[in-house]
Amino acid sequence: MTTSFVGRESELAAVKTALTRYRTVTLTGGGGVGKSRLALRAAEEVRERYADGVWWVDLSNLYDDRLFTATVCDAVDLLDHNPRAPVEALCEWLTGRDILLVFDCCERVLSSCHLLISELLAAAPKLTVLTTSRQPLEVKSEHRIEVSPLSTDDGDTGNGTADAVRLFRERCATAAPGVSLDAPGSAEVISDICHRLEGIPLAVELACARLRDTSLTEIAERLASRLDTLVDETVWPRRHRALRTAIGWSHELCSPLERLLWARLSVFRGPLEAADAEAVCAGGPLEADDIPPLLDRLVDRSVLQQTGTRYRMLDTLCEYGAMWLAELGEEDVLVRRHAAHFATVLSESEAGWLSDRQVSWYARISASHSDVRAALDHLIEVDPDAAVEMAGRTGLFWPCCGHLHESRDYLERALALDTPKGPSHTRALWALGITLTLQGDHRSALRIGEECAAAAHADGTPQSELFAAHTLGLTHLMAGRPQDAYDVCDHALIAHGTSPPSGAPQLCCMVIRVFAHSALGRLSEAYEAAIALRRLSVRYGEHWARSYAFHQLAFIDLLQGRANDAERHARAMLACKHNLNDNLGIALALDLLTGANAVQGNGIAAARTSGTGNTFWRMLGHPNHGTPELSEVRDEWELQARKAVGDDAYEKAFRNALNHDAEYSLALVMHGPLPS
Secondary structure (H helix, E strand, O other), X not given: OOOOOOOOHHHHXXXXXXXXXXXEEEEEOOOXXXXXXXXXXXXXXXXXXXXXXXXXXXXXXXXXXXXXXXXXXXHOOOOOOOXXXXXXXHHHHHOOOOOEEEEEOHHHHHXXXXXXXXXXXXXXXXXXXXXXXXXXXXXXXXXXXXXOOOOOOXXXXXXXXXXXXXXXXXXXXXXXXXXXXXXXXXXXXXXXXXXXXXXXXXXXXXHHHHHHOOOHHHHHHHHHHXXXXXXXXXXXXXXXXXXXXXXXXXXXXXXXXXXXXXXXXXXXXXXXXXXXXXHHHOEOOEOHHHHHHHXXXXXXXXXXXXXXXXXXEOHHHHHHHHHHHHHHOOHHHHHHHHXXXXXXHXXXXXXXXXXXOHHHHHHHHHHOHHHHHHHHHXXXXXXXXXXXXXXXXXXXXXXXXXXXXXXXXXXXXXXXXOOOOOHHHHHHHHHHHHHHHHOOOHHHHHHHHHHHHXXXXXXXXXXXXXXXXXXXXXXXXXXXXXXXXXXXXHHHHHHHOOOXXXXXXXXXXXXXXXXXXXXXXXHHHHHHHHHXXXXXXXXXXXXXXXXXXXXXXXXXXXXXXXXXXXXXXHHHHHHHHHHHOOHHHHHHHHHHHHHHHHHOOOHHHHHHHHHHHHHHHHHOOOOOOOOHHHHHHHHHHHHHHHXXXXXXXXXXHHHHHHHOOHHHHHHHHHHOOXXX
């Protein structure tokens, strides 16, 4: 989101004051009027008031109330690993915290916002909520601030220049730096344009984007001629006529292929890559090779925003594109293409998991999260076989990145469909089994694991047998049955393992076997197996299994008094897990690094890593850490660290790390103190 800010001084002051008096403040107003930008600026300026931070919840990509609570959890970095309801986890996470939550675009899921925000406010007395919405939320004691268009008359501001005119000039300097706005008569024309656009910021920005190929006078004349020839007012209410005019005119002045791409892009739910647009939007007169330059032209016209290699469309412009997509009669075909494309993306990511592209595939799936969900929702409705196959493929990615509630929901919905048994069904059972285990629901996980094993036996494929062994092995290991974990995975690896390895499930079973060795006290075997696993992982360039090899090396190093080696291996694990965005793995690595620092007498470093680790465990819903078998030795590490530097110094470093933003504290741990 752009943070450029023109005008709004009085509104900004009103929002900041309201946040000191009310627990819920809602910014209302029409599309394109600048609610989100005002909320963002207000949140930035009051950040220091809130000891536990300001969190931004973007609801603009939501299309289903089912995903609402999960979206809020993701936004506040709450990746709860418990089977409890997400609302319960959110309430617990917020209780006692001094936080500002900003909900943007609440009109997408208005009733859900009302219910959740009401519940959160009751559970968390220190919580303050700022929302943007085209309609009030009707939350108890809600204070509403209407966000009006920018001033268009010079006399309405204290600086002698209307805010809409200031915005116009600023945007023109960016969109068309070669165009002079100082010619005789230009000021009057600019003022006239801003009047016709009623001071609506988005409308002004769209008009500015035309200055590269249209003169000021032509813009003013075209706007005047269009005000009486607008699109259907049942779709675009009369009070939005200026915005309709600006969007409609921008649409009209786009080339036919630009208009077609604009309409087709409306099917996406989140930021997209050029390759996504090529796969989904090409067809008919629109060739795939045409799409990259067309994307750039839509950026120039302010229809799209670009960040790095990804593109996104503002909600209001996306609505307009969707309207034209319906007019073209292409909705159904584009939704099918979209679902098929992201099913293919998941298939390719699974195939590329055991490779040097593994990290990039994790980033790809994470960045496409909203679209993967939308694709799955569509397939569950219309293509059960494809839904089961796609849902199973999320098992390598969603549980690792903390999306356990969504993983369970989609997998249970997919497995409830009437589909034939086979490898795809077995893989979906595996994905559900590991999700349940990571949530701590070991009884259900064991039941699903046994069902997966029976299905794998019926499939008769090595991959299915390895998937089944992994989910059963993980459940046994996490439930404190290391011998059972070892036996099931060792048997599967002997019977079905290959050299080179056949894919992800084989490495997953190898990880379980290493951990089981260690849990059984067979440290020499565990160390040797971990070294072999690390060597294998390095050969293929993958990071997931390698990170767990480093975990075991660090753990055994600590048990056997090699603190320097333990620190090196714990840092290597931390780097791998950070690359994968695996917060559970990050928390585990921080525990080991804390121990290595404490044993070496680095008390301040141990305090920092412990405080940072606590932050990540809280995000995961495990305030007492997720590895209870280390509780005794963890207490011993803390005593060593406190003895090395003194209680006061330890406590200060611990609290500083605990109270900082998680990523900031993690950066300090990984790279040392940041320059001041």
